[in-house]
Amino acid sequence: MQQDLNNVSVVQDEELDIRSIIFKYLSYWRWFIVSIVFFTIVGFVYLKRQNNIYENNVIVLLKDENTATEEMLLLQDLGMSAGKNNIENEIALFKSPDLITKAVTSLELYTTYRKVTRWSFNDNELYGNAPLYIRWEDMEPKKIPAPVTFTFTPQGKGFEVSGQYENMPFHGRIDTLPVYLKLPMGRFYVSRNNEIDPAYKQEPYTFEATISNPSALARRLSAELKVTPSAKQSSVLTLSIQSEIKKKGRDFLQQLVNFYNEDATNDKNMVAHNTAVFIEERIKEISVELGTVEKQVEDFRQQKQITDIQAEAQLYLGQTGQNEQKRVEIETQLNLTRFVEDFIARPANANKLIPNLGVTDAGLVSVINEYNQLLLMKERLESSSSDSNPALIQMKQQVSGMRQSIQASLANVRRASEIALRDLN
Structure with a gap:
């Protein structure tokens, strides 16, 4: 009987301990509410600053003009498997920075345009739909030494131009278009973009344009590009890459395949x-x-x-x-x-x-x-x-x-x- 009373006493003590712990932390309820509100705001701001990412894919069929012969079997016995190496070689060619640089240069992907919004919320890329077009004159794209960023701010009928190049700020103004903009690092051609999608035609807004070396961009895209065979020993490859703009990803993959076919020709x-x-x-x-x-x-x-x-x-x-x-x-x-x-x-x-x-x-x-x-x-x-x-x-x-x-x-x-x-x- 005494043992049962001891057990009841232990259970009551445990209940009292749990209750005391709960009441102890409830005294900080204000901090809990503040933390929940704070992290909700932080999460909201983080999500608003993130842009949508789309997966783009294209399927390529590799034409195999060779047939298995006794000589091919002999090569396989010597440790040189022709079929497997061909697939690996084609994958290496698709991811070749030289091939990717051609696609980047032909589409001028090394120049990116972004709309500047308040608090940097959703600075979506303006692929093909920026108000202006800019090009570095008298400079081959592959010889661009360092990225240069322009900020175009509407002022009346023109634009105020500001930016930096290798930590050196610069300023300028554009009143008429097209124009050759002379800056310390070189001469730039600026014109109005007449091929904007109607959905992007709105009141003048501030936007940025960044011109970088296409070879540096190609190395980054080579790391991001995924080239995988659809099945083991298959001659069908799937090329995939992620991009903020669906059309940009599709155009890049299509141009990459076009240059691959051109090199094969x-x-x-x-x-x-x-x-x-x-x-x-x-x-x-x-x-x-x-x-x-x-x-x-x-x-x-x-x-x-x-x-x-x-x-x-x-x-x-x-x-x-x-x-x-x-x-x-x-x-x-x-x-x-x-x-x-x-x-x-x-x-x-x-x-x-x-x-x-x-x-x-x-x-x-x-x-x-x-x-x-x-x-x-x-x-x-x-x-x-x-x-x-x-x-x-x-x-x-x-x-x-x-x-x-x-x-x-x-x-x-x-x-x-x-x-x-x-x-x-």
């Missing part, structure tokens, strides 16, 4: 040019060989007093038939193989595309095409990154390995042709 034109050069060199060699052969034929006719060499040739070809035709085909392939071998062996051609015109071996043609595409990708990465770039280092190793594989394949094809030719002879 230029690569094909380069291949066609190298093929044309190869044909021209080969024609010159054949012309010299034909001139020598014709001279030998003329000497032979004079010595043997043959008057109708065409009839003799037809008789000879009729006797040899298909065997002779095969021999000519093998000789042609053998000469082409030797010519390509000689082309690769020249140090001056170490970074040139390998011609494969006339080569009939499907495996060899596929490997050469794969090598040429990889070499073009390497050159594009070299123009936009440093030698210490891990992707570039890996690509150089792939190029070197594939070149050695092509030399080995050419040697095998040449030996096989020589054996076949000896058998026919």
Whole structure:
């Protein structure tokens, strides 16, 4: 019985302790109310200062012109998986600062316009809808040394211009448009924007314009741009980026894809040019060989007093038939193989595309095409990154390995042709 009374006493003490704690903190109710109001205001101000962010996406289908052959399987056995590396290389190209800089420069995204509001609430970007257009004259965008910010404040029929450049303030005034604004850091062209969306046409307001180096902006966009394959080993890539203005994000992604396709077209034109050069060199060699052969034929006719060499040739070809035709085909392939071998062996051609015109071996043609595409990708990465770039280092190793594989394949094809030719002879 005594034990039960002790338990009841403990429960009553606990209830009293809890009650006393509650009453103790209720005495500070004013501070609780002040804190709730304060943090509500802070949250409201924070949200009002934040701009909406939109996700923009575009899907790209990579055309794969190569098919899996025995040579490709051999490369995979050597640790050079063509399919996977191609996807990784294309992703690296899309994120290349050089490619992104082209898109940024063509759309003039390096110049941003923002409406200035009281207390800096919702300073939304005015993409394509700013009252004025400004451009740095006599200065290539990629050579802009540091960002320059302008503030345009309406004054009567004109604008008061103020801002700073490298912590140096400047002031000016615009009364007529268009005008060339001369400032300490250079000359700027300012004109009225006549392509404003009707929704943005309102009473004059203060806005800012910032001109920065497109290469610096491209590096930031390269980090923000997401390029992911839709599935493992898939040739479909999804490009996505976040932006305050939907149209700006869409325009950037579309322009990026356009320049990517343009570079791919230029690569094909380069291949066609190298093929044309190869044909021209080969024609010159054949012309010299034909001139020598014709001279030998003329000497032979004079010595043997043959008057109708065409009839003799037809008789000879009729006797040899298909065997002779095969021999000519093998000789042609053998000469082409030797010519390509000689082309690769020249140090001056170490970074040139390998011609494969006339080569009939499907495996060899596929490997050469794969090598040429990889070499073009390497050159594009070299123009936009440093030698210490891990992707570039890996690509150089792939190029070197594939070149050695092509030399080995050419040697095998040449030996096989020589054996076949000896058998026919």
